Amino acid sequence: MSKHIRITKQFSFETGHALYGYDGKCKNVHGHSYKLDVTVIGKPISDKNHVKFGMVIDFSDLKKIVKEEIVDVFDHATVFNGNTPHVELAKALEERGHNVLLVDYQPTSEMMVIDFADKIKKRLPNNIALHSLKLQETDSSFAEWFAYDNN
Numbered sequence: 001m002s003k004h005i006r007i008t009k010q011f012s013f014e015t016g017h018a019l020y021g022y023d024g025k026c027k028n029v030h031g032h033s034y035k036l037d038v039t040v041i042g043k044p045i046s047d048k049n050h051v052k053f054g055m056v057i058d059f060s061d062l063k064k065i066v067k068e069e070i071v072d073v074f075d076h077a078t079v080f081n082g083n084t085p086h087v088e089l090a091k092a093l094e095e096r097g098h099n100v101l102l103v104d105y106q107p108t109s110e111m112m113v114i115d116f117a118d119k120i121k122k123r124l125p126n127n128i129a130l131h132s133l134k135l136q137e138t139d140s141s142f143a144e145w146f147a148y149d150n151n
Helices: 059-074 086-095 109-123
Strands: 005-017 030-042 077-081 100-103 129-138 141-146
Touching: 005 059, 030 059, 059 077, 059 109, 077 086, 086 100, 109 129, 109 141
Parallel strands: 005 077, 077 100
Antiparallel strands: 005 030, 030 129, 129 141
């Protein structure tokens, strides 16, 4: 009888952002060295003839998904809520050759982790589920997403 196992891969990327309408320092453009833990759950492959025998998912396959959907997109980009006047700032930066992302949400860790979960879930094989994400913004601050909380 096969058991469910959780597999986690860690990623890091540098991203700038600003929180429009915020009442503290984070209203200014600033950046973070984000760390993202991606945990998936599934049963190890039991077919002894399968090239991935004993694996839930090959770490390199998980890496490819997260790199394409998150890391390559957000690394060294500046993220703004496109539904605010920051869109003008974004356009000015883009005209000067900056990598700018306009998203349809306030780019807090909480909202980013929701966005990341949606993107990653769409790319996972049918037999693998996204279990949790942990997006660490600083050494002492992080947001977590759990499938259990979002059914």
